[in-house]
Amino acid sequence: MAAGDALPWLEPAEDGLFRLKDDLVAAVQQTVPPACQAPVRFLLAGEISNIYKRHGQTRKVHNIVCAPDFDTVAKIQAALERIGNIRSDGRPILGLDSHDLLEIILTISPQCHLPSPAHIWTPWFAILASKSGFDFGRNAFWRPGRPPSSR
Incomplete structure (x- = not known):
């Protein structure tokens, strides 16, 4: 959870x-x-609204970011605060490409995950939404000639 x-x-x-x-x-x-009543385990996770332009088209995706510990969460927060206001809402809105978000969190810790977009089929902010700007989910995180960092 x-x-x-x-x-x-x-x-x-x-x-x-x-x-x-x-x-x-x-x-x-x-x-x-x-x-x-069985034991429950939790992941440290948060949702970010990425709204940005790529190739002249607006892209809208809600991404889930998972971190392995509180120190890593603090580092992610510090990095993202340099980009935008992450404290104004429960789901910060950043003008940041999903691919770049993935690179940022992997640079902070290779144990971080961007496991999936938060939504798949909702019309506005899902990875396959009619208004998201993507025809294929992989296009949000992969660019020809520039794969996400594996650090």
């Missing part, structure tokens, strides 16, 4: 995963059905 809004309630679990703090687990267990 991604944890973009639950950061104050999390503590490290296994490598790259987080769990609810112990003092919250009992309270949560009382509110869910018994079949749902």
Whole structure:
């Protein structure tokens, strides 16, 4: 489960995963059905709205960014704050190409992930949306002659 809004309630679990703090687990267990009371692990994740022009066409994609730890999250925030205001909304809007976002997060840590766009089929901000500006999902992250960095 991604944890973009639950950061104050999390503590490290296994490598790259987080769990609810112990003092919250009992309270949560009382509110869910018994079949749902297994341990839950969270990824540190957030959603970014990328709106930009490429080849004269406006592109609109909501991307999910995953980070392995809080230090990496802070580095991503610092890098993205140099590009735009990331604190004005729950989903920051950046005039940043999805390919460039991928390069930025991989430069910060090769353990980061941009696993997928946040939406596939919604009409405005999905990777295959009629208004997104892309005909193929891979075109958002790949450019001929310039593959994303593997750092």
